[in-house]
Amino acid sequence: MELTLALDAKSTKPLQAQVFDQVREIILDGQLKAGTALPPSRVLAERLRVSRNTVMMAYERLAAEGYVRARGTAGLYVEPIPPDSLLLIQRGGLYQTNGPIPDASSEPLLCFAGSPGGGSDRPELDFWVGRSDPAGFPLRVWRRIVNRLLAKETAYLTDYCDPAGLPELRAAIGTHLRRARAVAVTEDQVIVTTGGQDALNLVFNLLKSHTRQLCIENPCYLGASLIFRSAGLTIHPTPVDGEGLRTDLLPAERGSLLYVTPSHQFPTGATMTLTRRLALLQWAEETDSYIVEDDYDSDFRYDGPPLTALAGLDGGRRVFYAGTFSKSVGAGLRIGFATVPRLFWDEARMLKARMSNGQAWLEQAALAAFIDEGHFDRHLRRLRQVYKARRDRLVAALRAAFEGATILGGESGLHLVWKLPPGFPPARQIQVMAREQGIGIYALSSGAAFDFDAEANDDMLVFGYSSLTEAQIEDAVRRLRLMLGEHAAPANP
Numbered sequence: 001m002e003l004t005l006a007l008d009a010k011s012t013k014p015l016q017a018q019v020f021d022q023v024r025e026i027i028l029d030g031q032l033k034a035g036t037a038l039p040p041s042r043v044l045a046e047r048l049r050v051s052r053n054t055v056m057m058a059y060e061r062l063a064a065e066g067y068v069r070a071r072g073t074a075g076l077y078v079e080p081i082p083p084d085s086l087l088l089i090q091r092g093g094l095y096q097t098n099g100p101i102p103d104a105s106s107e108p109l110l111c112f113a114g115s116p117g118g119g120s121d122r123p124e125l126d127f128w129v130g131r132s133d134p135a136g137f138p139l140r141v142w143r144r145i146v147n148r149l150l151a152k153e154t155a156y157l158t159d160y161c162d163p164a165g166l167p168e169l170r171a172a173i174g175t176h177l178r179r180a181r182a183v184a185v186t187e188d189q190v191i192v193t194t195g196g197q198d199a200l201n202l203v204f205n206l207l208k209s210h211t212r213q214l215c216i217e218n219p220c221y222l223g224a225s226l227i228f229r230s231a232g233l234t235i236h237p238t239p240v241d242g243e244g245l246r247t248d249l250l251p252a253e254r255g256s257l258l259y260v261t262p263s264h265q266f267p268t269g270a271t272m273t274l275t276r277r278l279a280l281l282q283w284a285e286e287t288d289s290y291i292v293e294d295d296y297d298s299d300f301r302y303d304g305p306p307l308t309a310l311a312g313l314d315g316g317r318r319v320f321y322a323g324t325f326s327k328s329v330g331a332g333l334r335i336g337f338a339t340v341p342r343l344f345w346d347e348a349r350m351l352k353a354r355m356s357n358g359q360a361w362l363e364q365a366a367l368a369a370f371i372d373e374g375h376f377d378r379h380l381r382r383l384r385q386v387y388k389a390r391r392d393r394l395v396a397a398l399r400a401a402f403e404g405a406t407i408l409g410g411e412s413g414l415h416l417v418w419k420l421p422p423g424f425p426p427a428r429q430i431q432v433m434a435r436e437q438g439i440g441i442y443a444l445s446s447g448a449a450f451d452f453d454a455e456a457n458d459d460m461l462v463f464g465y466s467s468l469t470e471a472q473i474e475d476a477v478r479r480l481r482l483m484l485g486e487h488a489a490p491a492n493p
C-alpha cells in the first residue's frame, strides 16, 4: 500500500511525530483498512528521504497506541480494531446542538472537608494520592520570574484581565496540549480555571441544561462525584475494568454528560484502550452526548510514549478537556484549565466571567513565563525521573514483601493500586490497621476516591507515591509487611 505523506523538514514538529500523526490520520479516516500491511520501514524511509530510525520510531508509537500490530517478522498490520464502523465518526467541522447553549447554574459546589491530605493529623508516611513532591517545586526559578514580573508589570495587579485567562498562558497551554497530547486547540478554546476542580465545574455548568443524565466511571474521582451528585439528575455509575470504562454499558438514551479519565483511570489506574476510546466517541455521536475528559496526571508517563488524548481523537466536537497544574507543578497554585469546542467558546467565557471574572494575574503570568522559557519541560523531565524511581521502588518493595503482589496502573501518573489477593483482610480494614502504624494507604471509598458500590471493590489499596522519598517508601512497606505478617512473603534469611 502506498502511503502518501507530506513531511515538512522546516517544521518544529519532529519528523517521526509527523509520520506518526499522518499515518494515524490515514488509519482513522478509514483509508487504511484493518489487516492492511504498512510499508516496510526501510521502503517508506527511502520514499520519504528520511532515516529509517525516524519511520521505526513512528511505527513503534503506532503499535504502542494500538493502531497497528506486528505479525511475527511479517511486518505491521492495521488492527481490526478500530472497527471500520467506528472510523466513520465525522471529524472536524462544527456540531449543531439540540437547543440553546446552557446558562451557568446556581448549584452549590460541595467542598472537601478534612481530607487526609490536609489536616494536621496526617500519618507519618502518607501515600495520599496525587500530591506533588514538596521538594520538587521549582522555587528558585519561580521566585526569579515573580520578582521580574513585579519589577516591571505591576499595572496588571490593579486591573482586570480577560475572564477566560491571561492570553499568554492560554497560548502556552495550547502549545503544550498540541505537542504533548495531540489536542489541536488554540488559545481561544482554553479557559484558565482555579485548578482542575473548577474546570470540571465550569464544563458541568456549561452543559447542564443540555444534559438529561450523567454518566461517571465507577469507582471515580471524589471531586467529580461531588459535582455530579449535587446535580439532581439521574446518574449512571459505569463500571471500569482493566481497559478503562466499560463503554458497552453506557446508556442508549440521548443527552448524557460523561465524566471519564482515559489516560489513567482514577483511581484504578487503567489506561483506556483505543478501541474503547473510539467506541466512546461513537457513543457520544449516536446519543448526542458530551464527554468531559479529565487528564489530571498525564504529564507523567514512565513506560512507553504518551497516548493521544480523547480530545485529540475527537477533533473538537464532543470532548471537553480538563487539565490541571496541581500535579505537574503544585496544587497550591490552583491553576487548571478547560478546553471547549469552538462553538461553546463565547458561552464558556461568559460563564467564567459570571462565576469569577477570571484568575489572579501574577500566578498566571509566572506560569506562562515558566512554560514559554522552557522551564516547565525541564521540570517535567526531572520530576519524571524522580517519580519513576519512586514508583519502581514501591513496586519492587511490595512484590518482595507480598510475593507476586498484583500492581495496577503504575505505568503513569502519581499513584498505583495494589489489588489484594484472596484471603487478605478487606482494603478498608487494612487502611485502618496501617494508620495505626503511621502509614496512610487508601481503600477506594476512602475520600481519595468515590465508589458507588463500596463493598464490591474492597480489595484495592491506592498508593500515591510521589511525595515520599524512596527511603520512606521502603520503610512504609517494611512496616506493612510486619503488620500483615501472616500474609507476607517469608523474610530473606
Ligand SMILES: Cc1ncc(COP(=O)(O)O)c(C=O)c1O
Residues within 6 Å of the ligand: 129, 130, 194, 195, 196, 197, 198, 221, 223, 261, 266, 294, 296, 324, 325, 326, 331, 335, 336
Ligand atoms: C482525578 C482528578 N481530577 C482532577 C483533580 C483536580 O485537581 P485540582 O483541583 O487540585 O487541580 C484531581 C486532584 O486530585 C484528581 O485526582
